[in-house]
Amino acid sequence: MNIKPKTLKGFRDFLPKETRKRQFVINTIKSVFESYGFEPLETPALEFSDFLKGKYGEEEKLIYEFETKGKDKVALRYDQTVPLSRVIIQYQNELVFPFKRYQIQNVWRGENPQKGRYREFLQCDADIVGSSSPLSDAEILKLVLDIYKKLGLDVTIKINDRENFKDLDRKYISAIDKLEKIGESAVLSEMIDKGMTDDDAKIALKNLQEKPQTQNIKDIYSELKLLEADLNKIIYEPTLARGLDYYTGMIFETLTEGYSGSLCSGGRYDKLIGKFSGVEMPAVGFGLGFDRTLEILEEKNLINIPFSSVRLLVILNNNTKDKSLEVYQKLRNANISAELYLEENAALEKQLKYADRKNIPYVLIVKENVLELKDMSKREQKSLTIEEILKTLQ
Amino acid sequence: MNIKPKTLKGFRDFLPKETRKRQFVINTIKSVFESYGFEPLETPALEFSDFLKGKYGEEEKLIYEFETKGKDKVALRYDQTVPLSRVIIQYQNELVFPFKRYQIQNVWRGENPQKGRYREFLQCDADIVGSSSPLSDAEILKLVLDIYKKLGLDVTIKINDRENFKDLDRKYISAIDKLEKIGESAVLSEMIDKGMTDDDAKIALKNLQEKPQTQNIKDIYSELKLLEADLNKIIYEPTLARGLDYYTGMIFETLTEGYSGSLCSGGRYDKLIGKFSGVEMPAVGFGLGFDRTLEILEEKNLINIPFSSVRLLVILNNNTKDKSLEVYQKLRNANISAELYLEENAALEKQLKYADRKNIPYVLIVKENVLELKDMSKREQKSLTIEEILKTLQ
Numbered sequence: 112m113n114i115k116p117k118t119l120k121g122f123r124d125f126l127p128k129e130t131r132k133r134q135f136v137i138n139t140i141k142s143v144f145e146s147y148g149f150e151p152l153e154t155p156a157l158e159f160s161d162f163l164k165g166k167y168g169e170e171e172k173l174i175y176e177f178e179t180k181g182k183d184k185v186a187l188r189y190d191q192t193v194p195l196s197r198v199i200i201q202y203q204n205e206l207v208f209p210f211k212r213y214q215i216q217n218v219w220r221g222e223n224p225q226k227g228r229y230r231e232f233l234q235c236d237a238d239i240v241g242s243s244s245p246l247s248d249a250e251i252l253k254l255v256l257d258i259y260k261k262l263g264l265d266v267t268i269k270i271n272d273r274e275n276f277k278d279l280d281r282k283y284i285s286a287i288d289k290l291e292k293i294g295e296s297a298v299l300s301e302m303i304d305k306g307m308t309d310d311d312a313k314i315a316l317k318n319l320q321e322k323p324q325t326q327n328i329k330d331i332y333s334e335l336k337l338l339e340a341d342l343n344k345i346i347y348e349p350t351l352a353r354g355l356d357y358y359t360g361m362i363f364e365t366l367t368e369g370y371s372g373s374l375c376s377g378g379r380y381d382k383l384i385g386k387f388s389g390v391e392m393p394a395v396g397f398g399l400g401f402d403r404t405l406e407i408l409e410e411k412n413l414i415n416i417p418f419s420s421v422r423l424l425v426i427l428n429n430n431t432k433d434k435s436l437e438v439y440q441k442l443r444n445a446n447i448s449a450e451l452y453l454e455e456n457a458a459l460e461k462q463l464k465y466a467d468r469k470n471i472p473y474v475l476i477v478k479e480n481v482l483e484l485k486d487m488s489k490r491e492q493k494s495l496t497i498e499e500i501l502k503t504l505q
Numbered sequence: 506m507n508i509k510p511k512t513l514k515g516f517r518d519f520l521p522k523e524t525r526k527r528q529f530v531i532n533t534i535k536s537v538f539e540s541y542g543f544e545p546l547e548t549p550a551l552e553f554s555d556f557l558k559g560k561y562g563e564e565e566k567l568i569y570e571f572e573t574k575g576k577d578k579v580a581l582r583y584d585q586t587v588p589l590s591r592v593i594i595q596y597q598n599e600l601v602f603p604f605k606r607y608q609i610q611n612v613w614r615g616e617n618p619q620k621g622r623y624r625e626f627l628q629c630d631a632d633i634v635g636s637s638s639p640l641s642d643a644e645i646l647k648l649v650l651d652i653y654k655k656l657g658l659d660v661t662i663k664i665n666d667r668e669n670f671k672d673l674d675r676k677y678i679s680a681i682d683k684l685e686k687i688g689e690s691a692v693l694s695e696m697i698d699k700g701m702t703d704d705d706a707k708i709a710l711k712n713l714q715e716k717p718q719t720q721n722i723k724d725i726y727s728e729l730k731l732l733e734a735d736l737n738k739i740i741y742e743p744t745l746a747r748g749l750d751y752y753t754g755m756i757f758e759t760l761t762e763g764y765s766g767s768l769c770s771g772g773r774y775d776k777l778i779g780k781f782s783g784v785e786m787p788a789v790g791f792g793l794g795f796d797r798t799l800e801i802l803e804e805k806n807l808i809n810i811p812f813s814s815v816r817l818l819v820i821l822n823n824n825t826k827d828k829s830l831e832v833y834q835k836l837r838n839a840n841i842s843a844e845l846y847l848e849e850n851a852a853l854e855k856q857l858k859y860a861d862r863k864n865i866p867y868v869l870i871v872k873e874n875v876l877e878l879k880d881m882s883k884r885e886q887k888s889l890t891i892e893e894i895l896k897t898l899q
Contacts (some may be wrong), residue, residue, distance in 0.1 A: 116591040116781065119551055119577060123594055125605065126599060127544030134545065145814035146837075146843030148863070150521030155625050156550060156581075157513055157613065177571030180615055183513060188552075197510040198518055207522060207862040209847050212521065215549065221574055225653075231549050242847045246821075250847065337830040339838075387510065420539035427640075436731040444733075447819060448544030451646065453603050453636045468601040469542070 121222070121230030135416050136262065136405055137215060140235050143258045144213040148249065149237050151165055154194035160186035166193050168356065173220045185418055186430040187219040189456065191398070192383070198239055201386040208241035212402075215401075239395025240384065245327065247395050247487075249334035249360045250378060255375055256340055257395065258301040262404070263413045266374065267344050270363040271351035272325040279315065281356070283307065287319065288352035292371070322349040331361055357383045361395070401454040416497070421448040422504050423473040424466040426457055435477040441497060442475075447504050465488075472502065515616070515624030518625050527627075529612050529810050530656065530799055531609060537652045543631050546586035546606040554580035561588050562750065567614045585630040585792070586777070593634055593670055594782040594848065602635035609795075616860065623796065626849040632790025634778065641789050642755045642773060643728035649769055649791065650734055657807045660768065661738050662776070664757040665745035666719040667772070673709065675750070675832040677701065681713065682746035716743040725755055751777045755789070759860040764791055816898050817867040818860040821849055829871040832885040833890060836869075843869075857881075869894065873895070 125133060129299045140152075147465045163186050167174070175187040188194060191214045199210065214236045221347025222228055237254060239247045252268060258268040275285050283478055286301040295316070302312040324332070324347055333341060353362040353376065362378030384392040408414050425439040432455065442449040450471065459476070466474045466487055476483040476492075482502055485492040495503070506640070519527060535545075557580045561568070569581040582588060585608045593604065606766045608630045617623055631648060633641045646662060670678050680695040689710070694704040704831075718741055726882065729736060747756040747770065751755040756772035762785055771791025778786040802808050819833040826849065836843040846856045851871070860868045860881055878894055879886040889897070896897040 116556065116594045117553070118549060118595070119553060119579060119858075120575075122549035122551060122637060124549065124596070125541070125545075125547040126592075126596060127546060130545040130547050146842040147866075148813065148815045148818075148842075150814070150863070151519075151524040152521060153510060153519040153527075154516065155516035155522050156613070157516060157625070159513060162510065168743045172574075175573065179569065180566075181514075185513060198520075201512070201518070202520060207859055211844075219550070231551070237849065242846050243727075244849060276572075335810045337834075339834045377710070419542065420544070421542045433731060440731075440733045446544075448540040450605075451640075451644070453633065453638055453641045455638060455640070465601055469544070471542075474647070 119230070121224035121228075123229060131416060132407065132409075132414050133401075133418075135414060136401070136408065138257055139236070139261055140399065141213070141215065143254065143261055144237055146252055147253075147257075149211045149213040152198065152214045153216060154188065154193070154198060154214070155347075156188055156189070156217075158188065158194060158197070159182045161192055161196060163189055166299040167284065168279045169393070170220075173222055175221055176460055188216065188217055189220060190215065191234055192396075195236075195238060195240070196384045196387050199384050199392060200369045200442050207395075208238040209247065211238075212240070213237045232277040232400040235399040235401055236396060240395055240396075243393035243397075244336045244477055245330040248331045249338055249340070251377065251395050251397060252331070252335060252345060252363065253338045253340045255363075255399075256344060258399070259365070259367075259374075260491070262408060263407060264367055264411065266365050266367045266405075267346060268365050269346050269351050269363060270328065272328050272329070273350055273358045273360055273362055274325050274327065274338055275322045275349050276317060276352065281317075283315065289315065289354075289374075290350050313377070316350075319350050337451075351358070353378060363397070367407060369410075372403065373400075374404050374407070379389050382415060386477040418472050419470045421450045421471055423447065423449045423475055424469075424471045425449060425451045425475045426459060426462050426477060427457070428459070428477065431479055433441050434479075436480065438475065438477055438497060442501070442504070445501050445505070447501070475500065513624070515618035515622075517623060517625070525810060525814075526803075526808050527795075527799065527812070529808060530795070530802065531627075531629070533655055534793065535607070535609065535654055537648065537655055538631055540815045541605070541648055541651075542751065542804075543605045543607040546589070546592065547593060547610060548582065548608070548867070550582055551579045552582065552591070554578045556591060557583055557587055564614075567616055569613050569615055578696060582610065583614060584612055584634075585610065585628055586790075589630075589632060589634070590778045590781050593778050593786060604634040606634070607631045607818070613624040627795040628795040629795055630790060631786055631793075631871075634786060634788045634790075636789075637775065637787035640728045642725045642812045643732055643734070645771065645789050645791060646725070646729060646739060646757060647732045648759075649793075650794070651818075653761075653768075656802060656804060658761055658798075658805065660759050660761045661740060661761050662757050663740050663742040663745050664722065664725070664755060665742055666722050667752045667754055667756055668719050668721065669713060669743050670746065671718045673713075678746050679710065681744055683712065684744050684746075710744075713744050721754055721843075747772060754842070759792070761801060763804075764797070766797065767794075768798050768801070774852065784833055812862045812866050815844045815865055815870055817841065817843045817857060818856070818863075818865045819843060819845045819869045820845040820853060820871060821855050821872065822853070823849055825871045830875075832869065832871055832876065832891060836898070839895050839899070841895070 129306050174189050178184055178230055217231055235242050256322050282305045283302050286298050290298050299312045308333050357380045358378040359381045360379035364373035365375040375397055379395040381393040425435055427435050439451045472487055474485040483492050568583050572578055611625055612628050613625050659872040676699045677696050680692050683694050693706045712851055720771040752776045753775045754773035758767035758771040769791055775787040819829055821829050834843045866881055868879040875888050877886050878889050
């Protein structure tokens with residue numbers, strides 16, 4: 112075999128340590144979703160590519176598409192909102208509305224890989240379909256606050272109402288969307304480039320910056336108050352635009368100190384599903400950027416899963432093998448997750464190193480007349496009876 | 506939009522009820538893997554297709570492959586053993602050996618869809634790489650027994666040693682592999698068709714049927730005894746062949762009453778990884794057929810997750826909205842997973858139906874002067890104080 116084994120650009124292998132971290136964060140996010148009654152949905156990796164076309168604007172070129180041997184034109188999942196729309200139409204009689212679903216699956220985009228950008232990445236979405244109530248908008252915002260609270264990360268949510276842009280052409284919205292990133296004068300230049308006079312651009316931007324809260328935003332704030340959300344963390348920002356065309360009401364981004372992008376963004380999109388089905392179906396939701404969130408949690412040392420899944424490694428020694436296996440079974444029978452070293456002729460040092468590299472907290476050295484329990488973090492070793500060992504580990 | 510929303514043939518959407526069931530079974534399997542110190546690994550959905558070629562024999566034609574816009578020739582993950590081999594070679598200095606990994610990801614095969622066969626399906630694999638000890642073979646078999654024990658399904662494992670076939674040509678092995686399925690006379694016919702004389706075929710089969718346990722199988726049984734495995738459930742079957750070419754030692758299949766195929770199969774493959782890397786690397790492991798296992802668990806009514814993730818739905822009524830939200834928050838603050846109905850103008854009956862369809866066990870009806878807790882399974886309704894409700898739910 113002369114093929115050098117390697118991973119495709121923008122694609123990643125997740126070795127055990129990384130996977131365990133990711134699973135820990137996913138489980139935390141999931142538990143918050145579920146505590147609010149959001150239920151899991153999964154859709155296939157492949158969709159008919161026709162169904163994805165015309166949904167993502169310019170980005171459409173990033174879709175991975177191909178023809179199968181059976182001549183189906185297919186595309187890899189590009190986001191979770193379009194598949195959700197398909198599911199809503201396809202199973203409308205089976206689903207319970209308001210349909211509160213979460214979806215945590217990979218999506219694939221043929222982007223130019225760069226730091227923190229991948230071609231295969233995990234999205235965590237939550238949406239409420241079939242409710243136009245501001246209470247649903249408020250629940251979505253509260254859910255985001257609760258997720259980051261549970262993850263231990265301090266965030267601020269900026270919200271706005273798409274209503275504030277109703278008199279502005281779409282091309283100017285995309286300029287204003289960059290305000291935070293490129294600053295006021297660059298935004299003004301872009302608006303002028305796109306056709307406004309100098310004065311009109313200044314007035315349009317100033318008007319926007321001074322826009323008071325819409326009635327919708329006020330209603331959402333009242334609901335948030337009733338939901339005991341920390342209102343200091345949800346800030347009205349009339350220039351917040353969000354790129355996607357399909358938003359129709361409240362929109363939001365989630366920010367944290369020391370990071371320039373949004374961790375989790377979304378809003379209300381009451382027309383999108385209706386576009387596919389002809390029947391109007393209000394919806395509000397968000398996508399949480401898993402990689403960004405994980406990256407920041409790691410930077411801030413907020414992921415604390417020091418140990419392996421097992422509590423203990425039982426050392427294997429040629430002379431005491433039967434005894435090792437006997438003790439090992441006693442531990443397992445007492446419901447203690449215990450691993451047995453599998454190679455009989457390995458030196459003790461090698462076995463200890465194995466435990467160390469796997470972060471296993473305890474090692475049990477089985478000698479002819481004595482059991483020695485080694486605490487790997489304290490580097491302490493004690494002779495104990497099996498009962499004492501069970502007690503220590505339980 | 507004139508595109509009828511539909512799912513590709515052989516691909517499935519998993520609606521909430523189904524996804525919850527699947528997650529429950531996945532979590533059970535995972536917990537057993539982890540209790541033995543197997544650690545999670547994830548590899549990308551796409552691999553360089555060159556790396557998959559020449560690995561799957563005739564089945565290779567079922568690989569989904571295509572060229573990306575960036576001119577990479579890529580293929581969707583077809584199994585988890587070849588990606589594991591790649592990982593072993595690519596990260597050999599980072600991994601801890603014996604490397605015990607599990608992998609639970611989808612694979613894609615362009616098979617002709619039929620009952621119980623899909624083009625996208627979940628595989629649950631566990632392998633031990635870097636140990637040639639019979640103790641590792643035994644641990645793999647014990648792991649399978651433990652998984653099905655935890656799932657509540659009674660299974661039998663048939664084992665054999667590839668050594669028993671060492672004098673037989675590969676083409677005859679594939680005939681004998683069908684013994685259970687097509688019976689002795691059909692197997693003999695096939696062997697004769699493939700070139701044996703009548704007598705030789707009969708002798709070859711009889712010889713095989715009478716083969717005593719190899720020393721390797723005897724060693725594995727001794728280890729299994731020390732691991733307190735139920736030896737009645739692990740049966741030596743000298744005609745068991747297993748299709749795949751790459752096995753070098755112990756092979757096994759897992760059977761259950763009332764189902765003709767194998768639920769979980771595997772064996773030792775000491776040469777496969779070395780083929781890629783040039784360095785020999787012993788390995789033993791298995792793939793568990795998730796769909797088959799799930800199907801049987803469902804048939805036998807062994808999946809018992811009657812309730813939703815939330816304990817309670819708080820009814821929303823226009824006149825008592827503030828009170829509803831207040832009680833709802835009190836419950837959440839007491840760490841009770843509670844859902845709030847989000848539409849203000851819905852009739853009580855509609856809200857109760859929502860709880861019923863989502864399998865939410867309790868509903869809280871908030872009236873002006875009283876809280877009424879309805880037990881949805883008993884169809885019982887009681888007036889309670891908030892303290893009494895907290896007590897009931899905790």
